[in-house]
Amino acid sequence: MSLLELHKVHAYYGAIEGLKGISLSVNEGEIVTLIGSNGAGKSSTLKSICGQVKIKGTIRFGGQDISTQPPHQTALDGIAHVPEGRRIFPRLTVKENLEMGAFSVKDRKIVKDRMERAFGYFPRLKERLGQLGGTMSGGEQQMLAIARALMMQPKILLLDEPSMGLAPIIVEQIFDIIQELNRTGMTVLLVEQNAYQALQIAHRGYVIQTGEIIMEDEARLLLQSEQVKEAYLA
């Protein structure tokens, strides 16, 4: 049984249908990537999972139906979503941003331990604890956004275009960290326009176009597919 399962999910923004019945699944321990171009429905997929958009269809997480759950409940269940554009709280300090990631944790000691563990991946954050989130560079904000999600100690990490607007070297660093996290057992659903790099670290991939899944396969096979090469790897 998959950890996360979407079955014929439609997403609606008023009259606009952002997703037209997509189905996908993520197994425990996998990195699964969802690739597609602008407006394809990648963010809508993640928003559907988190209850941030009105949907039809079913979403199951760990066997439980979470289709109609409010976002904060989904987070409590162990789904951490690093949203598009990072969405750091601009006028909270780095430390406060991280603490918000562990909002549901009552024990301060545990919060501290998790913070230390996050610094293991992102040592630079430790030197910036007092800095306001909004004043950090794009790369630092992306790291903070991922660290903040890790503070939840989630069962799955949903990443929405973590490479957006970052220099190639930073992107590489971030993808390395995603892979490292996965090796320690973290399940990842990675949304990307940067198809080449995403497919390189993923186990499986889905291609989404105008709200529909048009291909799914092992990542290495998608990398070789003519259709994918032509449309997304050019």
Next chain:
Amino acid sequence: MISEILQTLPQVLVDGLALGAVYAVVAIGYTMVYGILEFINFAHGEIFMTGAFAGTAALLTLKSAGLLGAMPGWLAYLLAFVIAMLLTGILGIGIERVAYRPLRKAPKLISFISAVGISFLLQDIVRFIADLKTGNFIVTGITLYDSNLKVAASSLWSVFGDAFIKTNTIIVLAAAVVLMIGLDLFVNRTKWGVAMRAVAQDRDTASLMSINVNKVIALTFFIGSALGGGTGVLFAQQYGTIDPYIGFTLGMKAFTAAVLGGIGNIRGAMFGGILIGLIEMLASTNLGILTGGSFGAEYKDVMSFLILIVVLIFKPEGLFGKAIKEKV
């Protein structure tokens, strides 16, 4: 002319600070709600008024039960204060739930109109109850501390006149300071306080952190309203007589203070409140002197708004405001 102004200055400062403290605590309620929902809770002035009546009613009830004489004045005061804060806090939560939450996705103007409706409703309900219980909607309550202290400012410098401080003025100032420091600590040092700021900055993302946004909004209304209601009790004790319409003017001034300080900024609201209180007292005492009698104390309100307009021309975001909301 100068000597006349200096003569009254100590008294003006004392009264201005007390009035400013009242504005400041009420202003916090406007600014907190605006910070989180970006709309003006027009009914906040009426919550202040309801607090004034609730505290007064508590004291009158204690008196008619024969309990008031049996307890020390400070205890009765504290009781009235706490009862009013709890009642208005819960009232605030109720108003948000019934009148604002269903409209949260609608344009802000709609919520504003709903708030105006709540204002009238509260005025009428309070008026009805006060009329029913006392036979008049203008109520003179029980003043617990009416003694005066003399501050011998003249011995400091002979151009000053002496000031008289009501004991209650000191209570108003002390209570306001305690409330403001308490709130500041809460917002900056506690998890729920930080969550409140997180929700104000980015509601959707806050919910992804497992923060229950509706709970945080309810908490915001509770705190803002309780502060307003508690201040109502201070006001009733300070000025003796209250009516169901005191919330309008005071609310307007407090709102002005919030805008002056930078709407959404809690410390700004505190500062703006004190400033408006001082300006108002200075103006009401000195306008007549300065203009040779052509403009009197009745123009004091114009001064506050004049200052506001001047500040907003040069600094549209207010004294402590953030230029624009950073949004990705």
